[in-house]
Amino acid sequence: MAVRYAPAEIESRWQAHWQAESLDSTPIDDPERDTFYALSMFPYPSGTLHMGHVRNYVITDVIARLQRLRGRHVLQPMGWDAFGLPAENAAIERGVDPGDWTERNIDQMRRQLQRLGLSIDWDRELATCHPDYYRWTQWLFLQFLEAGLAYRKEASVNWDPVDQTVLANEQVDSDGRSWRSGAIVEKRKLCQWFLRITAYADALLDDLDQLDGWPERVRTMQANWIGRSVGAELAFPVIDPAGQPTGASITVFTTRPDTVYGVSYLVLAPDHPLVASLTADDQQDTVQAFGAAVNRQSDQERTAEDKPKRGVPLGTFGRNPFNGERIPLWIADYVLAEYGSGAVMGVPAHDQRDFVFARQYELPVRQVIVPEGADEHAYEGGAWTEPGVLIHSGPFDGLPSGQAKQAIVALAEREGWGKERVQFRLRDWLISRQRYWGCPIPVIHCDSCGVVPVPDAQLPVELPRHLAFSGKGASPLAQLSDWVNVPCPSCGQPARRETDTMDTFICSSWYYLRFSDPHNTALPFSREEADRWLPVDQYVGGIEHAILHLLYSRFFTKVLRDRGLLSFDEPFRRLLTQGMVQALTYKNPRSGQYIAPAEVGDPADPRDPINGERLEVFFEKMSKSKHNGVEPGVVIDRYGADTARMFILFKAPPEKDLEWDDADVEGQYRFLQRIWRLVDGAVGRGLNLAGLPPGNAGEPDSGSGALSAADQELRRAAHTAIAAISDDLADGHYQFNTAVAELMKLSNVMGSLVEAASEPVALEAFGILLVLLSPFAPHLAEELWQRLGGKASVHRQAWPSADAAALVQATIPLVIQVKGKVRGNLEVPADADAATLEQLALGSEIARKWLDGQPPRRVIVVPGKLVNLVP
RNA sequence: GGGGGCAUGGCGGAACCGGUAGACGCAGCGGACUUAAAAUCCGCAGGCCGCAAGGCUGUGGGGGUUCAAGUCCCCCUGCCCCCA
Numbered sequence: 042m043a044v045r046y047a048p049a050e051i052e053s054r055w056q057a058h059w060q061a062e063s064l065d066s067t068p069i070d071d072p073e074r075d076t077f078y079a080l081s082m083f084p085y086p087s088g089t090l091h092m093g094h095v096r097n098y099v100i101t102d103v104i105a106r107l108q109r110l111r112g113r114h115v116l117q118p119m120g121w122d123a124f125g126l127p128a129e130n131a132a133i134e135r136g137v138d139p140g141d142w143t144e145r146n147i148d149q150m151r152r153q154l155q156r157l158g159l160s161i162d163w164d165r166e167l168a169t170c171h172p173d174y175y176r177w178t179q180w181l182f183l184q185f186l187e188a189g190l191a192y193r194k195e196a197s198v199n200w201d202p203v204d205q206t207v208l209a210n211e212q213v214d215s216d217g218r219s220w221r222s223g224a225i226v227e228k229r230k231l232c233q234w235f236l237r238i239t240a241y242a243d244a245l246l247d248d249l250d251q252l253d254g255w256p257e258r259v260r261t262m263q264a265n266w267i268g269r270s271v272g273a274e275l276a277f278p279v280i281d282p283a284g285q286p287t288g289a290s291i292t293v294f295t296t297r298p299d300t301v302y303g304v305s306y307l308v309l310a311p312d313h314p315l316v317a318s319l320t321a322d323d324q325q326d327t328v329q330a331f332g333a334a335v336n337r338q339s340d341q342e343r344t345a346e347d348k349p350k351r352g353v354p355l356g357t358f359g360r361n362p363f364n365g366e367r368i369p370l371w372i373a374d375y376v377l378a379e380y381g382s383g384a385v386m387g388v389p390a391h392d393q394r395d396f397v398f399a400r401q402y403e404l405p406v407r408q409v410i411v412p413e414g415a416d417e418h419a420y421e422g423g424a425w426t427e428p429g430v431l432i433h434s435g436p437f438d439g440l441p442s443g444q445a446k447q448a449i450v451a452l453a454e455r456e457g458w459g460k461e462r463v464q465f466r467l468r469d470w471l472i473s474r475q476r477y478w479g480c481p482i483p484v485i486h487c488d489s490c491g492v493v494p495v496p497d498a499q500l501p502v503e504l505p506r507h508l509a510f511s512g513k514g515a516s517p518l519a520q521l522s523d524w525v526n527v528p529c530p531s532c533g534q535p536a537r538r539e540t541d542t543m544d545t546f547i548c549s550s551w552y553y554l555r556f557s558d559p560h561n562t563a564l565p566f567s568r569e570e571a572d573r574w575l576p577v578d579q580y581v582g583g584i585e586h587a588i589l590h591l592l593y594s595r596f597f598t599k600v601l602r603d604r605g606l607l608s609f610d611e612p613f614r615r616l617l618t619q620g621m622v623q624a625l626t627y628k629n630p631r632s633g634q635y636i637a638p639a640e641v642g643d644p645a646d647p648r649d650p651i652n653g654e655r656l657e658v659f660f661e662k663m664s665k666s667k668h669n670g671v672e673p674g675v676v677i678d679r680y681g682a683d684t685a686r687m688f689i690l691f692k693a694p695p696e697k698d699l700e701w702d703d704a705d706v707e708g709q710y711r712f713l714q715r716i717w718r719l720v721d722g723a724v725g726r727g728l729n730l731a732g733l734p735p736g737n738a739g740e741p742d743s744g745s746g747a748l749s750a751a752d753q754e755l756r757r758a759a760h761t762a763i764a765a766i767s768d769d770l771a772d773g774h775y776q777f778n779t780a781v782a783e784l785m786k787l788s789n790v791m792g793s794l795v796e797a798a799s800e801p802v803a804l805e806a807f808g809i810l811l812v813l814l815s816p817f818a819p820h821l822a823e824e825l826w827q828r829l830g831g832k833a834s835v836h837r838q839a840w841p842s843a844d845a846a847a848l849v850q851a852t853i854p855l856v857i858q859v860k861g862k863v864r865g866n867l868e869v870p871a872d873a874d875a876a877t878l879e880q881l882a883l884g885s886e887i888a889r890k891w892l893d894g895q896p897p898r899r900v901i902v903v904p905g906k907l908v909n910l911v912p
Numbered sequence: 913g914g915g916g917g918c919a920u921g922g923c924g925g926a927a928c929c930g931g932u933a934g935a936c937g938c939a940g941c942g943g944a945c946u947u948a949a950a951a952u953c954c955g956c957a958g959g960c961c962g963c964a965a966g967g968c969u970g971u972g973g974g975g976g977u978u979c980a981a982g983u984c985c986c987c988c989u990g991c992c993c994c995c996a
Contacts (some may be wrong), residue, residue: 702923779936864933910979
């Protein structure tokens with residue numbers, strides 16, 4: 042009796058059953074077994090699952106299920122990146138406790154996630170805001186401290202005026218805005234904690250070469266961010282009005298020592314430590330006022346090549362040691378104290394920013410490099426910044442830039458004027474945050490002992506809960522005198538706790554390690570467990586973390602390796618960056634308003650519901666503000682998780698953007714119903730998988746006797762699907778879209794052939810279909826597997842292998858080309874050799890028609906494919 | 913400005929190492945079933961010419977290599993991303 046496909050009932054039933062059977066728990070027996078660690082970037086518990094999450098986790102789940110079928114022990118965990126500002130903002134706006142708010146969101150999101158049928162081991166779930174997790178974040182921080190890799194310094198730092206906290210460089214975008222709040226970042230001079238990531242700059246750059254399982258562009262982005270450049274450090278002596286050295290000198294960093302004869306001024310950052318002492322008396326006021334003005338600008342505004350450059354002279358001079366020239370000292374907005382040595386040599390002829398600056402203040406522009414083969418370069422447009430040949434450069438005239446750099450640095454080293462130096466764009470990682478809802482930095486400030494680490498036995502430094510939030514001023518922690526005032530662990534005198542918390546990117550820089558050993562109470566993880574599961578075999582997440590999270594995690598892994606806690610130094614073997622989920626968006630081009638799809642009327646002629654104006658229609662990333670979001674829960678209610686999964690996997694290759702389309706979702710639903718009816722029909726005819734050899738869907742009783750034409754064709758289709766899908770899902774290149782297409786092809790063939798096929802061959806095909814389907818539509822595959830009498834769970838079967846014998850065909854269509862153009866097909870024996878194929882082609886009707894009786898000049902035979910006749 | 917990527921039917925996308933371009937799906941059209949509709953099933957479908965057989969043409973544009981180019985090389989145009 043036919044039963045309708047009812048995903049809601051099937052899915053909840055199997056989810057409960059799998060949970061009861063612990064089907065998704067991580068196997069820990071049999072240490073000899075190959076392991077596979079499939080990891081999704083863990084979410085921030087906002088409380089709402091969106092389609093981007095769904096896509097991410099479904100991709101990872103298919104990979105995890107596939108690896109299980111391939112016989113590997115699989116770890117697929119899930120956790121929560123649970124510290125962060127939204128919780129604190131909820132506290133300020135609605136008076137709820139950030140911890141309570143976060144817990145509620147986690148519960149809600151976990152329930153939403155569980156509806157997707159993900160084979161996640163929930164026993165290993167973690168949240169970074171739980172004391173049994175952040176205890177180890179603190180422990181790791183103290184490891185960094187002990188290694189000299191965490192330090193405090195006063196620095197001009199990025200201040201987000203909206204979120205009221207400082208930010209790391211990576212967290213400020215190219216417009217000078219905060220990655221979170223979007224506010225223009227200000228500069229503030231504060232004493233802050235840093236992690237010395239620059240000590241690993243070379244390793245982080247060099248080891249990118251090992252990461253051949255990462256997308257090329259992510260590696261390029263990281264390399265650019267680290268920004269290694271080789272140049273020189275040159276010291277310019279300061280001279281007094283009489284031209285005598287004062288004993289002071291200014292050290293500049295330059296990547297262009299070959300232009301040193303073109304220096305027409307020196308520029309210091311306004312907050313360079315030498316500025317005050319180098320400023321002439323009559324310039325003091327001007328210089329101070331300028332420094333204050335610059336402080337309000339972002340780094341990006343200051344250094345952009347297309348923005349005007351401002352500066353003031355100090356009224357004092359230095360000397361170019363190479364040619365003895367007297368050169369004026371300036372300060373300017375486009376020089377940053379934090380980069381290089383905080384001072385640069387101004388070479389207007391060969392640096393665009395120097396050029397703009399020199400034009401503005403009428404400083405001399407002297408050309409010292411000419412383009413190869415030219416006498417001069419015209420300067421209307423700007424500086425000549427390419428390499429060339431030196432002129433006006435004393436003994437170095439005539440040398441090409443490359444050689445000149447070496448010769449000039451060599452001279453500087455001999456004379457004690459400077460040396461070669463490697464400079465990185467990468468800055469140390471600023472990790473202090475003046476916020477409450479984060480991991481407390483486990484140190485105590487003591488007047489006599491200085492910074493004292495909290496002793497291990499006192500960890501974790503717990504975050505006090507249920508505080509009052511004003512959202513103004515310092516972190517609420519600073520106002521909790523009971524919490525702040527503690528005795529110094531070293532001398533016992535009254536001391537104060539650090540009230541800053543850590544950047545949440547610290548918490549997420551090691552969570553993938555904790556998953557290997559989540560309940561360890563003696564260590565963040567045991568080396569044995571970490572080595573057993575890691576590096577992560579497949580990491581899946583958004584490209585937006587190309588620099589931030591992925592760079593920090595690589596840094597952590599290298600440090601922990603050097604501390605002897607790990608034996609590997611790259612955390613993620615393969616990385617898949619999935620594309621965005623987009624949906625159709627309606628926008629009034631005149632007003633800029635986004636209109637909800639329900640309000641536009643006829644989608645073929647969308648109009649603004651208020652004024653009837655014609656709307657623009659395009660695909661854009663789903664978001665609330667654009668009214669184009671599709672809620673996962675709604676889709677699951679209507680079609681089931683299996684349909685949602687199939688749609689997402691089929692609609693676009695994983696790394697490309699995906700355009701949501703309700704009609705295509707319907708299409709997937711129809712496909713799953715077709716499979717349902719197909720199997721239901723077989724069940725109705727009494728087919729039963731129990732008749733197959735146990736535990737293997739891929740090896741029927743082939744070879745016994747001659748198969749009918751229908752049997753042969755069906756077997757060929759089934760085994761072709763195995764071969765094609767295995768190929769589409771080979772390690773590291775995951776073409777889910779074509780794999781689903783192959784499933785459709787197989788089901789199409791089965792639809793027309795299973796009734797004509799013999800029972801064993803039909804059953805074999807059903808077994809193959811359901812096992813191949815199981816990673817994609819786990820509930821449907823399981824339900825149909827059981828209905829067909831399958832033993833155990835479909836998810837405990839072995840991935841089938843294609844039977845070469847089933848793929849063999851007696852004849853194949855041979856393409857006949859004449860002069861490269863396809864003129865027709867010839868059915869030929871599949872195993873015919875080249876000579877036979879040539880004869881067959883020459884004797885064919887096609888040859889007679891197109892060759893006018895002339896023998897071809899040339900014949901190209903590609904056995905198994907084609908014959909090309911060239912007259 | 914520098915670096916990287918992409919461009920294929922009405923749409924999303926296939927095409928291994930250069931070997932039948934458009935798999936699979938969506939939308940569309942025709943037919944069967946139905947009182948009717950939905951659902952389902954069968955079929956058609958890049959464009960142009962043709963009643964048809966068939967022919968010509970076609971992977972952003974131009975050139976090249978090759979028996980053969982979506983695929984390799986050079987130039988151009990457009991779009992996207994990263995860095996400035």
